Amino acid sequence: METHSYFPVPPGVGMEENFLSLDDILLSHERLPSRTECTFPRLGFLEKSSDSRDIQEGTKMEMPLFLAKGLYERKRRVVSVELPKVYKEGWRTVFNADPTVVDLHKMGPYYYGLGSQLLHFDSPENPEIAQAVLQTFIGRFRRTMDSSQNAYNEDTSALGIWCHLELKATGQKRND
Numbered sequence: 001m002e003t004h005s006y007f008p009v010p011p012g013v014g015m016e017e018n019f020l021s022l023d024d025i026l027l028s029h030e031r032l033p034s035r036t037e038c039t040f041p042r043l044g045f046l047e048k049s050s051d052s053r054d055i056q057e058g059t060k061m062e063m064p065l066f067l068a069k070g071l072y073e074r075k076r077r078v079v080s081v082e083l084p085k086v087y088k089e090g091w092r093t094v095f096n097a098d099p100t101v102v103d104l105h106k107m108g109p110y111y112y113g114l115g116s117q118l119l120h121f122d123s124p125e126n127p128e129i130a131q132a133v134l135q136t137f138i139g140r141f142r143r144t145m146d147s148s149q150n151a152y153n154e155d156t157s158a159l160g161i162w163c164h165l166e167l168k169a170t171g172q173k174r175n176d
Contacts, residue, residue, distance in 0.1 A: 099139035
């Protein structure tokens, strides 16, 4: 029987987060492009490119996901969140054409998790983002399963690394 000095905590599923999971903690620190919708008095020191004492309305900055979610309200707009480039229409077109050609780990190790967290923010592109993330997963999973079923006559050493990175991106473990 395998013993651990700690109990592994699985990452949260979908829109929920598990704050005891290291993967969810790292995901919550992913930086999102955002724009302030009001003035933040005496917080100018947070904006490195400005000597102003305040953060002015309309300032573009990057902030971690957890802070953006905390400052984003549907009733009173404190910040607005813009889509990271990997979720914009150009990249969604690439993923819809062939999701297996993109190295998701280079684009960000939390592609699936961050995509589901972006659905918290009101955006007219949310249905397209959700569909693109789902279809990307399905397409990549299909290739992984197809390659594992037809590995008899192929060199699968490169696929093993790809598979490991794909499973890491989804927060799953390999059972070797």
